[in-house]
């Protein structure tokens with residue numbers, strides 16, 4: 001297998017506010033998106049036809065065939081380039097599935113990058129983002145691949161303000177949550193899907209504590225409906241809150257994965273280990289926020 005690995009890191013919504021809804025039913029979002037130093041990994045090498053092998057701890061939970069977002073990305077890119085899709089792809093699936101951390105979207109973005117390189121396409125960035133958007137609302141931000149302020153339905157991306165070094169503990173209770181079901185629960189729940197008002201973001205936070213303060217003024221509007229569908233989210237947030245050094249705990253995306261924010265690698269590592277020891281059935285990992293100063 002080629003030695004160029006394309007990482008597909010976990011996407012984390014540090015906040016996610018629903019600010020409107022389009023006539024076609026898509027929700028308009030205001031989200032601060034970052035990537036964590038943990039994720040899936042994709043390899044691509046030349047072959048006579050197109051194939052995908054999925055390995056890793058969550059391989060059994062994703063479609064092996066044409067439904068896999070990696071293969072859908074390959075077909076879409078080949079069609080746009082007027083090529084026959086030919087590649088042997090291997091995906092190491094390490095992120096829980098339907099978990100609010102964009103595993104499938106990140107895989108699709110990695111596939112677009114890996115196959116652009118393998119097929120020597122050098123596509124225009126705008127074209128690639130458009131192909132990404134056709135695969136899923138979170139694929140463009142995964143192609144962007146660095147801290148971003150995300151608006152619209154996911155296609156409106158701006159660089160986030162500079163973020164300080166900070167660590168995340170990602171915890172998933174092993175319950176899959178469908179994004180559509182969470183949006184439906186929000187619509188039919190208290191408040192009937194009322195919208196948050198878009199707000200400007202202040203000065204760049206200088207350290208992890210200031211980042212936590214900034215985040216505390218924002219929210220994940222999908223957290224309450226996700227908690228109604230999946231009470232385990234409460235247990236995860238409760239477990240994070242009891243760990244030393246946890247500056248803030250919140251759900252990412254449509255859940256059920258939640259993150260804790262920490263100032264140091266040592267605190268995050270200890271917290272992840274303590275939660276894993278307490279709840280061996282949960283996925284609990286410490287990872288830095290990528291794209292912050294070393």
Ligand code: ATP
Nearest residue numbers: 068069097098099100101102103104105107138253
């Ligand atoms: P988001 O945070 O973008 O809402 P998510 O993390 O909740 O996404 P994913 O893990 O991306 O959800 O999975 C969403 C669905 O996509 C799953 O039902 C899964 O079967 C399907 N899927 C297809 N290909 C993949 C893939 N490579 N990895 C994960 N899921 C995939």
